[in-house]
Amino acid sequence: MNTLLEMRDITKIFPGVKALDSVNLAVREGEIHAICGENGAGKSTLMKVLSGVYPAGSFDGDIVYDGEVAQFHGISDSESKGIIIIHQELALVPLMSIAENLFLGNENASNGVVQWQKTFKETERLLAKVGLNEAPGTLVDSLGVGKQQLVEIAKALSKEVRLLILDEPTAALSEADSQGLLDLILELKTQGVTSIIISHKLNEVRRVADTVTVIRDGATVSTLDARTEDISEDHIVRDMVGRDMAHRYPSRKRRAGDVLMEVKDWNVWHPEHAERQVVQDINLTVRAGEVVGIAGLMGAGRTELAMSIFGQSYGHNISGSVEIDGKPANVSNVSRAIDAGLAYVTEDRKSLGLILDETIQRNITLTNLPKVSSNGVIAEAKESQVAEKYREAMNIRTPSVFQKVTNLSGGNQQKVVLSKWLFAEPKVLILDEPTRGIDVGAKFEIYNIINDLSADDKGVIMISSELSELLGICDRIYVMNEGAFVGELTADEASQERIMSLIVTN
């Protein structure tokens, strides 16, 4: 098989940081090549070098594409050669139709007048290719993330793609959507499209990849060939973190004390479509020191359930009761819910969890400012002591607590969000996808924090789309589908198959 792309000794230096240090990457024509590495290892930088975001000349080393040395000065250069990147944050215009999005910047036009019939026909052809059954005129806004991802791929296909690069394509997808997407990538492979896939989900990497390149600290650590050897997840993890990780999930003495929180007959309706019930007759208990998981597909209503309990931050016409420590709790708005002892760590830390342009210190104390102030005046010394305390306890890697959180990596940002909620001194924490988009090392640290919370007799509710994570961490798992709980399994009973079958059969 020919080599389609070779990146030789790529070195990229930012002021003060060597982001890439002689990285080598060889991608054969027609293969699926996975790149693994912790956050900040240099994967995205490498892809930006490849696509011309960092133009030729701003880095050292050669890119050999299709047998010749390439000089890309911008994305349009690499796209014209058939190299297309699909970023983690999708680049679609929500209020435009699928057809308009597919041909954005590449319109089917003659003399500046758009040929709509041709555009729609072309769109139908491309949608069929990616297996998306939607009308070309549908607004992208009305599609779920999984379908939007397919639109992005269709858009890549419209540009005669030869090398498709997917950055964390399944990070925001449910298990089922992820499987569909991976099948599509395998299907494209049979049609001759070469793919580079960047992913944290090692089971997916194992499933589709022909070759795996592991990058650590800006350098290539290893290249593994799945066709000649059997690559184990542990092997990849070891290369990624540079140390042996016998246990992906730290062990914890399972313990459950008295009932801490009880939610009874919880019903929630959609805020805009008043006739749509989003959460249906939910009954839920959490005991002191217990970690309770909620499994379910994207759109099952898990986040909606959590946010509606947390100060009615979501939904309409909410009914049901919440008891904490055996007493009815008033959770009718966020500050009352916090006072009642609840905390909610959002799945969307950038837009709902943090004030990115503020310092770590100011983000941490925001949930409980009265605690660091007297008569409404903030005692700054006290405040920085608090921030320092959490920086150490959580191992937030930063030169100082006066750094803006926007400068931190995903894992460290998540630790700031957790600090902020621990500072509110809750009894029950609801963690919504607490490890989404963060690297293996940071995940392990988050699991340790969860164990500490449990040891501290707090109740933890954990929502996650990664089933293995729920199985590794939780004492008990509720399975949610279409707004209702369809099953409840103890840690011993639960397995990926049982959870999936509960979802599918209901």
Added chain:
Amino acid sequence: MELAETKTQENQTAGIGQYLLGHLREFGLLFALIAIMGFFQVVTGGTMLKAINITNLFLQNSYIIIMALGMLMVIVAGHIDLSVGSVMGFIGALAAVMIVNWDWPMYTAVPVCLIAGGLIGAWQGYWVAYWKIPSFIVTLAGMLVFRGMSLWLLEGQSVGPFPREFQALSTGFVPDIIGSGRPNVTALGTGIIAAVLVVWMGLRGRARDRQYGIEGEPMLFFTIRNAIVAGALIFVTYKLANFRGLPNVLISMVVLTVIYTFVTENTVLGRRVYALGGNEKAAKLSGIKTERLAFLSFVNMGVLAALAGLIFAARLNTATPKAGFAVELDVIAAVFIGGASMAGGVGKIVGAVTGAFIMGVLNNGMSIMGIGIDYQQIIKGLVLLAAVFFDVYNKNKQG
């Protein structure tokens, strides 16, 4: 952890250059003001810094500065208020009708006017905060409504003059209680005390920072900045002392500036306003009552606009239907020159006040030079654009 430690060391050695780069904006603003004043001092042949002109500078700009305090909070909260000029005019008209036409005593009329300003703010804040109507639209409507209401109230006429005690709001001076009046010992003494206070508080803050291991500004910058500020305070009060002493408005202006600086930088309330502007959804999910805060920032703006209206009417000694026309633009410009961000969450009271002074000095200097209103507008517009460009440019370079 190792990485973090080496980085801290780097920060310390990089020192002064790094610090200047990080705080370019704040120093830049201060030096820009000094440079502009120096420039006009030279071209106007020394008129700029004459005692009478300095007094005039304060009298002319007091109402802009007072409104800039409220506008800063509105903009930091992520909104804007286009109606302040009209509100200011309306309250001036209301005061004139009450005091001149109805013979109300000043001590009834002034509180009623301030309350009316608060109610106007509450009216606008209600639509913005609880109905989520963009503040641009609500206050654009308010701009028309209150302009119309002052026309209606005054029946298109000017109403005046005001009694002497009301005029004192703006054109009065603090009597010299210590000396004989010339030079005004009270004024000079106040200036010296203020200068000492500023330096002392700065030093105390530094000591406290060091105690908690917070890296403050390099000593060199601390010294230069404080020398300029203290020197300016003494110089200005010395000049004022040789004219008629401390204007009443200067006192209210300084007191308000100190209060608002404290509220924005040191209180829970202030912190929450920044959080609201920085990320409304995250603030709300942190238990902050974002609607109430936005509402209150408009109420506050209304009260300050009313105060500005009273001061303006007192200064002109008459309420005219045109009072406050286009003033909102000067106020908003001052806040943005001062470094606030259109997106909310960023901005400082000191910046807004300095920005207002820059606009004021430009107006004053160009008028003394006899530059036509046409060129004045062009120059002020370009200064606003340049200041914001400077911000954006710096941000891009850092990012």
